[in-house]
Amino acid sequence: MKKFEKFTAHYAVLNREDIDTDQIIPARFLKVTTRDGLGKHLFSDWRYHADGSDNESFALNCSEHRHAQILVAGANFGCGSSREHAPWALHDFGIRAVLSTSFGDIFANNALKNGVLPIQVSPEFLAHLLGTDGGTMTIDLEAQTVTRDDGISENFKIESFARYRLLHGIDEFEFLMSQSEAIARYEQINGK
Amino acid sequence: MVVPESHDTPAVLYIDLHLIHEVTSPQAFDVLRARGLTVHRPDRTVGTMDHSTPTGPRNALGKYAYADTQAESQVNKFAQNCAEFGLEMHALGEKGQGIVHVIGPERGLTQPGKTIVCGDSHTSTHGAFGALAFGIGTTEVGYVLATQCLLQRKPRTMEVRIDGALPRGVTAKDMILAIIRKIGVAGGTGHVIEYTGSAIRNMNMDQRMTVCNMSIEAGARAGMVAPDDVTFAYLHGRHASPKGHAWDEAVNAWRALCSDGDARYDRSISLDASLLEPMVTFGVDPSMGIGISEVVPSHGIPGLQDALAYMGIEPGRPLKGHPIQVAFVGSCTNSRISDIRAAADILKGRRVAEGVRCLVVPGSQQIKQEAESLGLHDVIRAAGAEWREPGCSMCIGMNGDIVPPGQYAISTSNRNFKGRQGPGSRTFLASPEMVAASAVMGVVTDPREVLP
Numbered sequence A: 001m002k003k004f005e006k007f008t009a010h011y012a013v014l015n016r017e018d019i020d021t022d023q024i025i026p027a028r029f030l031k032v033t034t035r036d037g038l039g040k041h042l043f044s045d046w047r048y049h050a051d052g053s054d055n056e057s058f059a060l061n062c063s064e065h066r067h068a069q070i071l072v073a074g075a076n077f078g079c080g081s082s083r084e085h086a087p088w089a090l091h092d093f094g095i096r097a098v099l100s101t102s103f104g105d106i107f108a109n110n111a112l113k114n115g116v117l118p119i120q121v122s123p124e125f126l127a128h129l130l131g132t133d134g135g136t137m138t139i140d141l142e143a144q145t146v147t148r149d150d151g152i153s154e155n156f157k158i159e160s161f162a163r164y165r166l167l168h169g170i171d172e173f174e175f176l177m178s179q180s181e182a183i184a185r186y187e188q189i190n191g192k
Numbered sequence B: 001m002v003v004p005e006s007h008d009t010p011a012v013l014y015i016d017l018h019l020i021h022e023v024t025s026p027q028a029f030d031v032l033r034a035r036g037l038t039v040h041r042p043d044r045t046v047g048t049m050d051h052s053t054p055t056g057p058r059n060a061l062g063k064y065a066y067a068d069t070q071a072e073s074q075v076n077k078f079a080q081n082c083a084e085f086g087l088e089m090h091a092l093g094e095k096g097q098g099i100v101h102v103i104g105p106e107r108g109l110t111q112p113g114k115t116i117v118c119g120d121s122h123t124s125t126h127g128a129f130g131a132l133a134f135g136i137g138t139t140e141v142g143y144v145l146a147t148q149c150l151l152q153r154k155p156r157t158m159e160v161r162i163d164g165a166l167p168r169g170v171t172a173k174d175m176i177l178a179i180i181r182k183i184g185v186a187g188g189t190g191h192v193i194e195y196t197g198s199a200i201r202n203m204n205m206d207q208r209m210t211v212c213n214m215s216i217e218a219g220a221r222a223g224m225v226a227p228d229d230v231t232f233a234y235l236h237g238r239h240a241s242p243k244g245h246a247w248d249e250a251v252n253a254w255r256a257l258c259s260d261g262d263a264r265y266d267r268s269i270s271l272d273a274s275l276l277e278p279m280v281t282f283g284v285d286p287s288m289g290i291g292i293s294e295v296v297p298s299h300g301i302p303g304l305q306d307a308l309a310y311m312g313i314e315p316g317r318p319l320k321g322h323p324i325q326v327a328f329v330g331s332c333t334n335s336r337i338s339d340i341r342a343a344a345d346i347l348k349g350r351r352v353a354e355g356v357r358c359l360v361v362p363g364s365q366q367i368k369q370e371a372e373s374l375g376l377h378d379v380i381r382a383a384g385a386e387w388r389e390p391g392c393s394m395c396i397g398m399n400g401d402i403v404p405p406g407q408y409a410i411s412t413s414n415r416n417f418k419g420r421q422g423p424g425s426r427t428f429l430a431s432p433e434m435v436a437a438s439a440v441m442g443v444v445t446d447p448r449e450v451l452p
């Protein structure tokens, strides 16, 4: 697993609240049996017109935001279903972090497993960002800070184990597999 | 609990029952194969096909008509995976098949005190039995297949207390829509909700499942009801329920599972069931709901203008009387036998309005059979509605059962997100009673006006 390092990148703004996973990737794209290449379906119903052409008014379709690696969105981003296709699509598109005041629980959990940081910020900081038309920011997971190019900065918190594992590139699967003795003991004691 | 949580690491939580389906599992099986692993506890893993499965009948050659080749290959892949790893799986058209959250309880797999997970957010349904049940992503499906365990931090707790008797024509669906309206779509985030109070105690298991099912629509990871005699009576004699002496022991253990009388929650809210009326949503998330006698709000809700523009609805007017083109009775929220019966009771002797397509989709093969033994399918068909094979169907529209762009559907499912029932679809969420009444009238209708 790749270590998650401090990075500076362009951010794009989606000024909407409650962006559910059906908007992030509609259900008709979930019939795949692999996880690659979903970036083209990211925000499909917003990014494309019904005839398949680009909706030029959608933020991620402007030339300056096309290569954004950070997404800033209104409260409760990723509510709805458990589809991991949502972080897969974000990651495949190139997004490494999403900033909001809150996230759907399952989405946040899935995102952390796929190298997409769900960064919870204060309403004031978010309001400031939503008032801009994109820009550059630096995300430092080690220090748990996010700093905009105008110097405005904010601390955030990522669950301690997830942070440790992302910073050190530790695979969670390996960690769980390493618990096999404890699991066997538990099964024995509980007659399971 | 295999290992308790510490500051540095989450708890290693043992999973008693893992339910799987075709949409969120294929990539997890691939990881197992890539790592050369087997399924740790095949005996605690149960699969069913539901999301991408067609709900039309087999053709003369015994073949089902899939929406497209992708849906068909996803279903086939699932069958192969379950066979390769030696898992119990209920295939399309077979007796035990149905929506994953319907077959768990129906087969007696869902039991009080169990930890239950599934790669599906509506796993909260199983909390109706006093189980700790929540949805996970595909990576975690892989973890559970390989180790039967998950890493978890302790959630916060929230009590939703509902006292009072539900008035005639007001259902469990109306209750949960009212709760979500009150606490909002993010009101339960980070929490497990326990539903308490006399209104919950007076509900049967189908109703409790409807309530717990939609906990996720308030953002909650899980919803729960303490088990009681209603729970035990439901489970008695089911396929996977303990039998004989083991049954008595199990019931004794289950009785100890209720929250202490002085339990403290991080948050509590309460509601009076006797004040509720039939609910219907007007917007693009489940919190955007109103009582049938109310008017669509004109302010005070984030995203309201955008929602009304998408829905093509004007504020300040009631939804009652608004035309619909599709009526859907089904989904893991409302596809059980009592839901089908409620819809059939209203359809009986009536006709679905001209220009309205009405689908009734049972949640499982067992429900389908039971409904047919009661003759409900004849009532439904005689009314001009479609009686279909079990599955998720128009709740998510992955199998080809979709609402055409711009059309209005009144639906017993759980999500009215933009495009949920098909690109451009517009969804009103409601109870089976209101959906059936609206199907007959061709417009959003107060079910109390047509109740038998």
Ligand code: SF4
Pocket: B050, B051, B099, B100, B101, B120, B122, B331, B332, B333, B391, B392, B395, B396, B413, B414
């Ligand atoms: S019926 Fe709908 S909500 Fe329930 S499992 Fe199927 S798709 Fe999900």
